Amino acid sequence: METISDKKEILYKIANNLFWSWDPETRSLFEKIDLNTWDKVGHNPIKLLEEINDERFKSLFEDEEFIDIFLNVNLRFQNYLEGNTWYKTNFPNENNLTIAYFSAEFGITECIRIYSGGLGVLSGDHIKSASDLGIPLIGVGLLYSKGYFQQALDKEGWQKEYYIIEDFNKLPIELQRDKNNEPLRVEVKIADESVLIQIWKVNLGRTVLYLLDTDIEINSKQNREITETLYGGDIETRIRQEIVMGIGGIRALNALNIIPNVCHMNEGHSAFLSLERTKMGLEKYGLSFNEAKSLCYQSNIFTTHTPVPAGIDVFPKELINKCMKEYYTEDLQLSENEFMALGNIPDSIELSSFNMVHLAMNSSMYINGVSKLHNIVSKELWADRFKGMKNNEIPIGSITNGVHIKTHTAPNMQKLFTKYLPDFWGNELSKKETWNSINDLPANELWNAHNENKNKLIKFIKQRIVRQTLEKGIDANNVDLENILNPDALTIGFARRFATYKRATLIFSDLERLDKILNSQKHPVQIIFAGKSHPRDLAGKEFIQAIYKISLEERFKNKIVFLENYNLEVARYLVSGCDLWLNNPRRPLEASGTSGMKVVTNGGLNFSVLDGWWDEAFTPDLGWKIGDRKNSFNSDFKDEKDINDLYNVLEKEIIPLYFNRDEQNLPNMWINKVKNSISELSWFFNTDRMVMEYFNKYYIQAFKNYNNILLEKSLN
Numbered sequence: 163m164e165t166i167s168d169k170k171e172i173l174y175k176i177a178n179n180l181f182w183s184w185d186p187e188t189r190s191l192f193e194k195i196d197l198n199t200w201d202k203v204g205h206n207p208i209k210l211l212e213e214i215n216d217e218r219f220k221s222l223f224e225d226e227e228f229i230d231i232f233l234n235v236n237l238r239f240q241n242y243l244e245g246n247t248w249y250k251t252n253f254p255n256e257n258n259l260t261i262a263y264f265s266a267e268f269g270i271t272e273c274i275r276i277y278s279g280g281l282g283v284l285s286g287d288h289i290k291s292a293s294d295l296g297i298p299l300i301g302v303g304l305l306y307s308k309g310y311f312q313q314a315l316d317k318e319g320w321q322k323e324y325y326i327i328e329d330f331n332k333l334p335i336e337l338q339r340d341k342n343n344e345p346l347r348v349e350v351k352i353a354d355e356s357v358l359i360q361i362w363k364v365n366l367g368r369t370v371l372y373l374l375d376t377d378i379e380i381n382s383k384q385n386r387e388i389t390e391t392l393y394g395g396d397i398e399t400r401i402r403q404e405i406v407m408g409i410g411g412i413r414a415l416n417a418l419n420i421i422p423n424v425c426h427m428n429e430g431h432s433a434f435l436s437l438e439r440t441k442m443g444l445e446k447y448g449l450s451f452n453e454a455k456s457l458c459y460q461s462n463i464f465t466t467h468t469p470v471p472a473g474i475d476v477f478p479k480e481l482i483n484k485c486m487k488e489y490y491t492e493d494l495q496l497s498e499n500e501f502m503a504l505g506n507i508p509d510s511i512e513l514s515s516f517n518m519v520h521l522a523m524n525s526s527m528y529i530n531g532v533s534k535l536h537n538i539v540s541k542e543l544w545a546d547r548f549k550g551m552k553n554n555e556i557p558i559g560s561i562t563n564g565v566h567i568k569t570h571t572a573p574n575m576q577k578l579f580t581k582y583l584p585d586f587w588g589n590e591l592s593k594k595e596t597w598n599s600i601n602d603l604p605a606n607e608l609w610n611a612h613n614e615n616k617n618k619l620i621k622f623i624k625q626r627i628v629r630q631t632l633e634k635g636i637d638a639n640n641v642d643l644e645n646i647l648n649p650d651a652l653t654i655g656f657a658r659r660f661a662t663y664k665r666a667t668l669i670f671s672d673l674e675r676l677d678k679i680l681n682s683q684k685h686p687v688q689i690i691f692a693g694k695s696h697p698r699d700l701a702g703k704e705f706i707q708a709i710y711k712i713s714l715e716e717r718f719k720n721k722i723v724f725l726e727n728y729n730l731e732v733a734r735y736l737v738s739g740c741d742l743w744l745n746n747p748r749r750p751l752e753a754s755g756t757s758g759m760k761v762v763t764n765g766g767l768n769f770s771v772l773d774g775w776w777d778e779a780f781t782p783d784l785g786w787k788i789g790d791r792k793n794s795f796n797s798d799f800k801d802e803k804d805i806n807d808l809y810n811v812l813e814k815e816i817i818p819l820y821f822n823r824d825e826q827n828l829p830n831m832w833i834n835k836v837k838n839s840i841s842e843l844s845w846f847f848n849t850d851r852m853v854m855e856y857f858n859k860y861y862i863q864a865f866k867n868y869n870n871i872l873l874e875k876s877l878n
């Protein structure tokens with residue numbers, strides 16, 4: 163490590179492994195290099211390093227404090243890569259397992275914009291935990307050049323969408339090349355046309371994620387656009403994306419000499435992978451079609467995320483034939499009816515459309531929902547597939563979602579945990595005992611750390627509000643910077659996709675009552691909103707507009723704010739700075755929900771409908787509930803009940819508790835509740851526990867099945 167360029171090379175190595183996205187110390191190195199530039203380049207370390215000139219590098223490497231951090235970060239990184247893991251300890255002799263995890267979106271860090279919401283953040287968290295645990299899991303997804311849309315509201319509060327085109331060469335990802343140093347490419351046929359796919363590698367700690375990209379000159383315009391936008395385009399774009407991801411994904415892995423023996427489909431978008439795995443069984447192992455199908459079936463896992471049929475991809479037969487006829491007749495040697503049957507309930511007569519969830523379920527021995535309640539709802543939703551079975555016999559399991567704690571917990575809270583929970587860094591996150599020592603954490607330290615984050619949130623919002631105002635063409639003098647939000651007010655956060663079932667406007671049902679709550683002199687309260695509506699969801703956009711307009715009313719000014727362009731960065735500020743996290747979906751439409759889990763380790767409390775994860779997490783000593791355990795897919799009566807409950811609990815329980823202070827102005831009872839919430843919930847609602855559960859229930863079983871089938875075949 164002599165010259166500056168040697169040291170720069172190390173910086174690039176650190177930048178090119180997204181370990182930094184869940185390691186605050188590594189991120190602080192980038193901040194130290196140049197905080198303004200780091201913010202300006204959207205927290206993309208490659209762009210950061212490119213913007214820094216040699217003079218600055220020279221002075222940095224002469225600064226002892228910087229060198230200390232640099233050496234320490236590099237050491238942490240090396241230790242992480244080489245350190246012992248849960249997997250190494252428990253499976254020291256297992257070298258052949260390779261799990262491929264497929265998802266249409268991955269939310270890892272804000273500079274890689276290939277996620278829209280909860281599903282993507284979950285995928286990112288899944289891989290991060292697999293890395294922490296040392297599990298041999300590889301991610302597969304698509305690299306969208308325009309990603310998901312960016313949100314801005316116009317003067318009327320109406321959501322406008324715009325896209326930023328990504329320069330892949332400036333992201334912390336690497337194009338994969340063949341031995342002649344040419345881009346490695348695989349091919350799929352769609353509608354009699356050849357589509358070439360190149361492959362980008364994302365290093366994620368000890369694991370990798372491969373992203374597929376069809377934006378290559380040799381492809382037709384239509385095919386170049388396959389990997390352009392996430393959830394954009396029409397139904398034909400969608401089927402093309404799914405062919406690229408599923409069939410192209412398996413081919414890409416094979417081209418990289420990776421043959422996964424276990425495949426996990428996160429939602430149905432990737433279900434075509436089963437076709438290609440079956441084909442591999444035919445060609446590579448000389449299996450019969452049924453044997454090959456069984457090999458694939460017994461080693462596939464499918465996770466369903468939706469409690470409603472809308473939103474599931476269903477392709478008409480004509481489109482299937484247009485795009486895939488050659489594939490199923492030549493590669494799979496199937497007739498039209500045989501192929502269409504794969505995307506339908508077993509023994510269906512009506513085969514006019516092809517449902518990706520049915521394909522996923524038909525080709526996976528292991529199926530699960532993402533919370534206990536969602537499991538029950540899923541069994542009802544898919545009961546037609548399992549005729550003659552009682553609800554408890556239906557082979558759909560349940561693994562409750564979690565969050566990657568190190569990603570979503572503010573650095574100062576992590577420091578406290580490191581100090582008071584001795585095993586926090588020792589991969590013991592998912593042991594209950596690890597969190598028991600939370601009682602040793604002095605109340606004032608916890609309170610101060612949380613309030614530090616609350617002040618950061620308010621500062622962040624002030625900057626954003628100024629920007630949002632200017633972008634609307636409104637004079638910035640209209641912004642009352644001093645008075646936007648009050649650090650002493652009970653701060654409620656509500657941020658998520660603006661799907662209407664989430665009822666973002668529920669708290670506005672009685673504006674007079676809300677006025678009294680927010681404008682109390684003694685016990686002030688304020689609310690921060692954020693979230694995107696799907697571009698085609700006009701009702702969702704109307705919710706956003708309604709909130710925006712209310713936030714401008716004189717009585718609510720500076721007490722209700724709408725923060726535009728919700729993403730991982732905005733979420734980080736919100737979940738760490740809000741005191742109370744509000745969630746009021748129409749039960750049981752929220753399969754799990756995860757933002758509330760992020761709030762827990764940041765010292766906030768949850769106030770939520772008993773849906774998704776909260777239905778199994780809630781007890782009165784660690785948070786609050788809205789309504790009861792009755793379902794209401796669509797009922798105004800239930801809305802009325804939930805509204806009353808919401809206001810009553812807020813007025814009678816939450817606000818008094820928050821403002822009940824001792825002589826040092828500490829809300830001791832509130833802090834006790836926060837401690838209960840941390841110690842009772844963190845160990846369970848995290849992705850380490852979740853991934854271990856997938857591993858123990860499914861992955862290891864699927865791996866055994868796969869080996870047994872091939873062993874049997876070789877003995878015959």
Ligand SMILES: *Cc1c(COP(=O)(O)O)cnc(C)c1O
Pocket residue numbers: 278279280281283657658659728729730733734754755756757758760
């Ligand atoms: C965590 C997260 C979500 C998911 O939140 P839900 O509570 O499941 O709606 C969505 N978007 C972003 C940016 C997140 O960080």
